[in-house]
Amino acid sequence: MPAREGMPGREDRDVRRFETCGRAWIGVLRHVWAAGEAGLEDGGPIIEGPPLLFEICSLSWEDPILREYGDRARLVRRAQERTRRVVRGRFWPRLHDLQGHDQIRWVVDLLRARPWTTSAWISLTIPGEPADGLPALTALSFRIRGYRLIMTAMFRSQDVHRAYLAYIPLREVQVQVADELGLPPGPLRVFVDVPHVHVGDAERVASVLASVPEPNAA
Numbered sequence: 700m701p702a703r704e705g706m707p708g709r710e711d712r713d714v715r716r717f718e719t720c721g722r723a724w725i726g727v728l729r730h731v732w733a734a735g736e737a738g739l740e741d742g743g744p745i746i747e748g749p750p751l752l753f754e755i756c757s758l759s760w761e762d763p764i765l766r767e768y769g770d771r772a773r774l775v776r777r778a779q780e781r782t783r784r785v786v787r788g789r790f791w792p793r794l795h796d797l798q799g800h801d802q803i804r805w806v807v808d809l810l811r812a813r814p815w816t817t818s819a820w821i822s823l824t825i826p827g828e829p830a831d832g833l834p835a836l837t838a839l840s841f842r843i844r845g846y847r848l849i850m851t852a853m854f855r856s857q858d859v860h861r862a863y864l865a866y867i868p869l870r871e872v873q874v875q876v877a878d879e880l881g882l883p884p885g886p887l888r889v890f891v892d893v894p895h896v897h898v899g900d901a902e903r904v905a906s907v908l909a910s911v912p913e914p915n916a917a
Contacts, residue, residue, distance in 0.1 A: 835854050
């Protein structure tokens with residue numbers, strides 16, 4: 700029997716699986732809302748949830764849940780940016796020009812030469828950089844399994860209230876690498892060490908969760 704959406708499958712009981720980005724967003728919000736505790740971050744008080752590992756199968760700026768309950772102005776702006784000829788995005792410098800190294804090119808060349816490798820792993824941090832400049836996204840790993848390109852994004856911390864604004868551009872990175880290798884992309888896997896919601900956004904989060912029923916709920 701297939702696993703219920705948002706629940707781990709038999710083959711990997713530590714990974715939650717979601718069909719769409721919108722469903723993943725709601726699932727992560729619900730995870731923090733249900734299991735979170737009072738915490739504090741540089742930006743102020745937060746509701747801090749336990750670490751979370753999950754996969755998303757399909758990601759799109761046209762996701763109906765995101766369009767209905769997400770930040771419409773930001774979604775439209777991000778989608779419009781993607782129609783331009785060259786879109787670098789906020790991750791681009793650390794992916795393509797980190798201290799003079801194009802890390803994505805390195806990944807493609809490594810996987811092309813050694814498609815079985817588990818070493819196609821890149822860091823987005825710089826040793827010794829100021830803590831206030833440390834990116835939330837700290838690493839990406841790529842591997843070829845089942846003739847698909849799997850990518851995992853590791854976040855040291857994430858405000859999950861608008862996390863979808865990071866997930867869809869990451870999917871575009873995965874598709875870029877997959878295309879270079881002539882492979883279809885598999886699901887996007889995400890690990891968040893400190894998923895959280897700012898207390899100031901709690902009322903909005905509660906409203907969203909009340910409007911979207913849990914999958915398979917009676």
